[in-house]
Amino acid sequence: MSEYILRTSGLTKKYKHTTALNNVNLSIKKGAIYGFIGQNGAGKSTFIKLVAGLAFASEGSIELFGEIDPEKLIEARKRVGTIIEGPALFPHMTAKQNLEVHRVQRGIPGKECIEKTLALVGLQHTGKKKTRNFSLGMKQRLGLAMALLSEPEFLILDEPINGLDPMGVVEIRELLLKLNREKGTTILISSHILSELNLLATHYGIIHDGKLLEELTAKDLQEKCQHYLHIKVDKPHQGVAVLEEELGTKEFEVMPDGIIKLYKFVGEPGLVSTTLAANGAVIEQFMPMGEDLEEYFTKLIGGGNHE
Ligand SMILES: Nc1ncnc2c1ncn2[C@@H]1O[C@H](COP(=O)(O)OP(=O)(O)OP(=O)(O)O)[C@@H](O)[C@H]1O
Incomplete structure (x- = not known):
């Protein structure tokens, strides 16, 4: 099996008036925590949407778990958990009910994963509280629980710590490190909170105006700084x-x-x-x-x- 979980080649996305992604060759090794850095509008979300299959590339290719063929990519994406632009929650439902809907939609077998995942993200005590009454941080954690429900091998998180209080940030960071260390989960995490990525990432990709300017390891960064x-x-x-x-x-x-x-x-x-x-x-x-x-x-x- 390829040592890479994700590789893109010449990945380009053009909208009518904008080239949101321009010839991006990015690669993520198995077991990495890849910090994806870029300002607002740099192209992070567009990249993530293409990888998740939520939008089509104008040019270039995506290889996920060694698969490049579009049919096989559909299967490969089942091994990926994603949060993109905040989780889509049903506001009148509890955390548990939201997860149950997600479990059925995704065809994930066995209900036991729900309690286990709620505990993992620290939402096991939210009981009958409807998600419309959740704080932003609780919603973010529930989104993370959705992404984790199928125990994905590759987790893609678009700005997962937006809106979290400092304690929440620490909890999510520890959770991600635990998943990475104990389960070997590979993680792609986009953020503009650079100091936060600094405590997590083993690799970095820096994107600006749709172009990947540089990829480097945490060690390279240390030496370059x-x-x-x-x-x-x-x-x-x-x-x-x-x-x-x-x-x-x-x-x-x-x-x-x-x-x-x-x-x-x-x-x-x-x-x-x-x-x-x-x-x-x-x-x-x-x-x-x-x-x-x-x-x-x-x-x-x-x-x-x-x-
Ligand atoms: N559906 C769309 N139609 C037209 N232009 C788009 C569309 N989606 C994104 N863009 C443009 O593509 C560029 C990249 O946007 P993208 O959302 O990928 O950036 P980002 O790095 O994720 O920024 P942010 O952190 O603000 O989400 C921006 O100029 C944006 O305006």
Whole structure:
């Protein structure tokens, strides 16, 4: 069997006036938690809809569980659980009744999965409460329960933590990690809450204006997020002269507020601070720093030519 759960090739979706997806080649390995990052309108939902079979591609192909043939893709999609643009719930029904309807619609055998899944998402005590009276967070969790009812091998979640309170976010994160670790569930999770993906994802795909700009592993990201020494001295021009003349480096940037970001000697802060001080610079701030996912993302989508 292919080591990939999902692979797309040249996937393109054109609407009348918009190319929502442009030649996307994306791949997700079995067991990955794939963080799908993009601003509003970048094309995340469109991509997810095509994979879930809710819309047709204009060009390109989708391979799911090694299947590419449209007939076989229908079967392969039965192994996938999805939440797209918030769950479609019957407001006059309880959580249990909603799950029962979903179970019958999807042809999932055995009622026992309902109680088990409700407990998994922490909704086992909602009893007779109708879902119209649920908080947004409870609705999100019920949506997740629907996606999990058939114990899917691949879970696709479009912005699953929107509207959750901080505790809810932690619970969903722990649940997803548990599913991934204990059941080996592969997860595609789109979000614009980058700090949240940072705690979950093993891989990232960054999409902008319908184009997949980059795919990278969490390890790659860590390495790419440049580390630097953040230095503030009383006279930045003097600090710069010391770095150039005494330490022989030009690997720094001077920010508009005078902060110097030094990309060299990151592992030798003592050498840098003593050299600066010995040459008359008054050090006001001095600390090692690293960019995070958010900064990396902003730099990538803002940084020039994406053609
Ligand atoms: N049915 C449609 N008809 C026309 N244009 C569409 C349609 N659906 C999406 N688009 C356009 O395609 C582009 C990508 O939209 P998409 O919803 O996939 O982005 P997204 O990354 O999921 O953003 P969001 O987080 O806002 O949902 C947008 O410019 C959007 O306006």
